[in-house]
Amino acid sequence: MAKIIIDNEAFECRDGISVLQAALDVGKQVPHYCYHPGLSVVASCRLCLMEMKMPHPKTREMGWAPKLMPSCQTPVRDGMEVRFNTEKVEDNQKNCMEFFLLNHPLDCPVCDQAGECHLQDYSFEHGRSESRMVDQKTKNPKKDIGPDTLLYSDRCVLCTRCVRFTEEITGTSELGLVNRGSRAEIDVFPGVPLDNPLQGNVVDLCPVGCLLDKNFLFKRRVWELEGADSICPGCATGCAIRVDHADEKVYRLKPRFNPGVNDWWMCDEGRFGYEYVHDAKRVTTPVVRRGKDPHTPVWHEVAEICRFRLTEHVREHGAASVVAVLSPFMSCEEAWLLARFVREVAPESALVMGPVPIEGEPQRFPTGVGEADAKFTILSEKCPNRRGIEMILEAAGGEVLSFETFVERAGAGDFSGAWIAGGYPKPWVEKNVGKLAAKFSLLVVQDLFENELTTAAAVVLPARAWVEREGCFVNAGGKVQPFNRAIRSAGGGWHDGQYLHAVAGFDGLYNVGRVRELMAATMPAFENVQSAPLKPAHAH
């Protein structure tokens, strides 16, 4: 730990970081554009300049150096003294803001970044209220640089974060600088669009409204959005994300800092992979079929119906005839509640790990690096909670089957009562699985979309998308990560946790914290589950 003095105040800070990062860590508001903790330092925006005490070149006496120093480029040293609260530093910030806005179109009313724009913020804090430039602005062009991204170079501040991202994190180097002076702009090479699997991060990195996400373009003003801390369910990496939503609709996903898991980034597959949430074809209401007439029960009857039907089945066919398939899209809490219920009603029942979707090979970045050097990995396991379900199954004990064994034994008629949890965003019921429906005299299915199982099931329960639920997932690295609910369930009504809580026989409102406490009694991994990060590591 280095001890440094910032603005006359002593702080302890981590070794090896820059003065800027140290100042940000202790809550100082130091404006900066080009600096980003996940990227190399270029010290080109010149906003974070500070004054520093240095030995006089002749007398060696310590005093404030006449030159300003870039705080992003200066590493902390024990005993150093710096200051940001002086006229010199503030004058530079003010001048910089005037320079940044000289050729900026000031089109905030039609800019997606407005409201979360660091040109707006810094101008408000450090800039002047009117421009002194009366000349025609230099207007750099708006460009379509890839399938998902636009580049409005007239709004660019040339911080080059995006360029460095494609060089250092993805290793694809699609972006570069062309031209000089105030004509300098970010561009792609002709015919080579920005289309790497992590390209969406450049939009997040852009501190201004230059890089824009086509999927979010003109959809919503950002101040109308609310954010919910969540975990991406796209693969087993388990990136920490924020779900930005308004009016029960998800507008965009943004990565949250999560050291060692996704750092500051997320992949496009995860970022844009939420479309199914608002698919009109989703199952939104529970359906009960007895005889031929399906009907929709009111929500508070659902638990009782499920309990009654399964108890009845066990009485008629025995507990060993019951099987429950837990989905790797369920939260740990939901899986635990379902397992608990099934084992309570049918103690000799079999529990099954649902199919784990695998697509291709893991993609590591920068491209071409091995596992050890990867800065970001998109895993081929396309579900968020295989590890979590395995933990639940292990703790539940008794008969635990793989999905293949289940299909085989169910096909042979070993089970007549089944509870199958789905919740896969993509169609998952293969022909051989669909055929099993006929083998069960009682079939309860939880799923997102209609399929051969739901059409045959005695009870269909709508599975909810992860943004409509809460709980925790365990990622491939074994990290237990909680996610919060962002929006209400499609079509209204209860979400999986709520109805499973009631099915499992608990009274009152569903409270994930309370469920997790109960789980922690046998599974200590669920004690004190914290959302990452505990402290934001970076202002923007």
Next chain:
Amino acid sequence: MAAYEPVLLRNRGVEGSTSLKVYESRGGYQSFKKAIKMTPDELIEEVKAANLRGRGGAGFPCGVKWSFLPKDRKRTLLCVNADESEPPTFCNRVLMEHDPHQLIEGTIIAGYATQAQIAYIYLRVEFHEQFHILQKAVDEAYAAGYLGKDIGNGYKLDIYLHRGAGAYVCGEETGLIESIEGKRGEPRIKPPFPAIEGLFRMPTVVNNVETLSNLPHIIERGAAWFTGIGPGHSSGPKLFCVSGPVKKPGCYEGPMDITVRELIDRDDFGGGMVSGKKVKAVFPGGVSMGVLTADELGMKMDFDDPRNYGLLGLGTAAAVVVDESVEMRMVLRNLARFYGTESCGQCTQCREGTGWMHKIATRIAEGAGRLEDLDILLETARNMGMMPGLSICGLPDGATYPIETIVKKFRSELEESIASQPQGRSDLVLSVLN
């Protein structure tokens, strides 16, 4: 006063001066043979003793620069800065055109002193003819065994010529390094300095053509001879360029004790103004150092005196004379345009500041200036540059000095031209605030 005997330009005008044969016949490569028998440390000490200050513009002592190289380095690279891009400057060009072997010999001596195995000569792209002259000389030197494997004392050196792509900023040493690496010419943040981590992340020395051309003579005649030429802190022969409406524009050599007036008027230099022209202003060190008025021509062309006249330094010692028929607002626009297009665009203040100054200067030149524009120019000039710590390289300092000195020293003329500009040109002002 005895006539000055040219050192660096001694072969200019000699028939076939670019050929190895003629160069050798005039004592060429003898210094190399002498130097290769010395140790690198002895060489560095000799150059330090000569107080050879860098001729590229900053005047940093060459020997001291070499001694920044880490002692335990495994490889060293040498870059020769021949990206002579400063307006009115053409001393390096003359050296390469007339005496390429002098540069090659200097490069070999510097390479041996720094134990560099490879030297890159970085030429600005416009040097087509000079490139071919130099390449031919390098080929000759290889054939004669002055370059290549074991050229003496177990030392080997390869020289590669590298041509730029037309950027002023590549004359800045780290911009030059980036450009040789095949990257966009943008100066690097320092530290690390090139001596520690330069070209291809290896310890690197960057020296100017003229600096290196001095080396054979220092080795041949000794440091004491060198320090005997010119004033104390600015010793050794120096090339001066003079251009503009003088009778004999060109590149001349002399000790650094002459004045700007002498440079213009003396018969062995500019030879006086062409008839009917009067000096109005002089940019004595390349335009980036700033301007002198006709009253300030007593300035000495050495490393120290320019500061006394509000200039940035000696620069390239290339004087361009502006005569009375030229309006300063036109000069202002011309210079502002140069820096506006040559800023690399990395640092905010320089990228936007030079562009803004260009716009303002254009407006003043077009007859739509406002009096407050002059203050904005001065303020903008104060708000950029490496000296106050606001930028990565020195380009914005060079951009602000000419603008600032023109506005300060010729303010009344500019004010007058703004006041007397014809009505109706306010169409150039987009939004009039006052």
